[in-house]
Amino acid sequence: MLEIKNLHVQADGNEILKGLSLHVGAGEVHAIMGPNGSGKSTLANVLAGREEYEVTGGSVDFLGKDLLELEPEERAHLGVFLAFQYPVEIPGVNNTYFLKAALNSMRKERGESELDAVDFLKLVREKLKVLHMEESLLGRPVNEGFSGGEKKRNEVFQMAVLEPKLAILDETDSGLDIDALKDVAAGVNALRSPERGFLVVTHYQRLLDYIVPDFVHVLYKGQIVKSGGKELALELEAKGYSWIEEQALAAESK
C-alpha cells in the first residue's frame, strides 16, 4: 500500500533522509528503529505532510496516489494517520468537537453521512474503554493539561475513531509508564487487520514486546541500513546501536 523510493528530505538546508526506500503492504506492521538523529521522526512527519520539510528527491506512492502532492488533510482523507511524538495542546478547542469535526470530514470525503451527536458518543465510548481513558477527557480542550500518558492515549484513541489505512506511530511509547504502554499497545493491536498497515517508529525495543512487528528496519544517517524480522529488535536491544554504526562505517570504508 505504501511504496517509498529513494526519498531525499532536507530541513533547514541539512539533508536528513538520504535515499530511503521502504515497502509496506496491507496488514503488515513495520517497526522503524534507530539512534537519535537518524531521521525516524522526519520520515513520519514527511509522510503526514508537515511543511517544514523539503523533499528533494524520490517518490512516495500510497494506494496508487502520489502522496507528496497532497495536502495534509487530503492524506488524512486517503487514510494516513500520524500519532504525534509531541501531541499539540490546543486551548479553546474542545476534544469532542475536534474529533467529531475530524471524523465527519473523513466521512464526508468517503461519501458517508455525518454522524449525529448520539451515534458519535456511542462510537467514542467504546474506543475509550479499550484505552482506559476517562470520558471526562472528551470535554476538555485538546491535550491541554493532559499528562504525558493521557496525551499518547489520546493519539491512539483518535486513531481508533478515525480508522486509518496507514497508521504511523512516532515514538508513541517514549516516556510512558508500563500501564500506559500496555493500554497504547492494546489500542493499536485492536486495530490490526489485514487491510491496515502500521509504521511504528520507536527508539526502544520495549514497545515491540507488546506490538509485535512483522518487519524491523534500522534507520541510520537517513538510510535503512538493516532489515529483518522481529528478532532484529531483540538483537538491537542486546547489542545497542553502536553495533550498527560500526557495520555502517565498515561498509562505507570498503
Add this chain to the structure above:
Amino acid sequence: MTNAQDTMHPFALRFEELEKGWGATGPEWVLRLRRAAMAAFQEGGIPTPKHEEWKYTDVRELDRITLTHADGTPSTGADIGPVPDLTTGADETVVRIVLVDGLFVPALSDLTSAPSGLRVQPLSVVLREQRAELESHLGSVAPVESHPFVALNTAFFQDGVHVFVPAGCKERVTVHVVHLASGGGAAGTTVNAAHPRNLYVLGESAVVRVVEEYAASGAGPHTDSPYLTNPVTEAIIGANARLELYKVVRESGQVFHVAGTFARIDRDGHLDAHNVSQGGRLIRNDLRVELNGPGGGCVLNGLNVATGRQLMDDHTEIVHAVPHCASREYYRSVLSDESQGVFNGKVFVRPDAQKTDGIQSNNALVLSPKALMNTKPQLEIYADDVKCTHGATIGQLDPDSLFYLRSRGIEAETARRMLVHAFASDVVDRMAWEPMRVLAGSMLDETLGR
C-alpha cells in the same frame, strides 16, 4: 486686527449658536456643565498623536471637517431602514429605546414593557422634568478635563438614555439601547455627528442588563465622508448592585466611533462590562471604573475584530480606591489585513487599597503580516499588600496546531476558523447573555469568510 470669531474653533462657534436655545429649554445647571465642558475642550481641542493617550490613534481628520449635528427634530422613524434586532431569541423582557443621530425616535422604541419601578427614558425628557437627583449624577463620573471627547459630548449632547433601577429591583429584563447613525446621504441630510449621552443609575442591590448597540441604520452612513459617533455613558452602581453592560459597536463606512464609558461602583457592587467591536473606520473606547467601596468588583471583557485599514483602540482605567476590591480584565483582538489594534490598560491601586486583587490580560491574534498591535499595561500600585498581575501576547496562528488539525482530516480553512474561535473563546464564553455569544461568533466567521 482680526475678528475674534475668525480665531474661534468651529466647535466654539457652534456652541455659541446652540447655547441660546439650551438656555431657554434646559435647566441652568446643565448649561453650566456644558460651558465648563466647552472650556475644557478648548484647552487642547481635538487631540493629536503628540498627546500620550492618542499616540497611535490619529483623529486629526475630525478637525478638518465641519461636524453637523441633527437639527433637533426627531425622526418619525419612517425614513430609517430596518433596525438591527440583536435581542431575537432572548427569552426575557426587552425594553427597547432607539436614537437616530443622537435623537430619540419614539416610533422605533418600545418603553411600555418596562417593569414597574424601572425607568427607561430619553435623557432630554428627564432633564425637562427637572429631577433633582440628576444634578448629582450627570457629569459626576465622566471627566471632561482629561478626556477631550467627553468634553465634546458634554458640551453638545442633545439626547440620550436614562435608565434608573430602584433599590432592590431584580426584574429579569434587558434594556436594549440602540444608537443608529443615518447621516451622510440619508434622506438628503448632512448630519455627520452624534453625541448621545447615557446615564444609568442602579440603587442598592438592584440588578439590570443593558445592551448598548451602535450601528448604521439601513440607509447609511454609506458615503465616503466621515461621521463622528461620540457617545458617553455614565454608570452609577449602588451598594451590592450589579450591572451587566454590553457595548456592541457595529459601525460602517467612514465612522469614527470615539466613546467613553465611566462607572463608579459602591461597596459590594459589581460591573460586568463586555465590549464587542467590528466595523467603522476607527473605534476608540475609553472605559474607566472607580471601585469606591470595599467588596466591589468589575470584569472588563472585550473582543475586537478588525479588517481593512480599521483601527481599534481600547484605553481602560481601573481605580482601586479602597481595600478588598477585585478587578478582572480580558481583551482580545483579531486583526486582519492592514488593521491596527491599540490597548492601554491602566490599573491604579491607591495607598489605602490593601488586599486588591487584579488580573489583566491582553492578547492579539495577527492574521496578516501588515496588521499591527500596540499594547501597554500600566500598573501603578501604591499599596503594599496587593495581588496584581498582567500579561500581553501578540501572535499569529500556531502552525503546529494548524498542522495537527489538518493531519486529522480537517480542511485548512476549517482548521483556521477553529483556531480563531479558540483564541477568542475565553472572552466569548464569559459573556453570559447568549445573543452576544452568537453575535461574537458570527463576527469571527465574517472576518475569516471574506
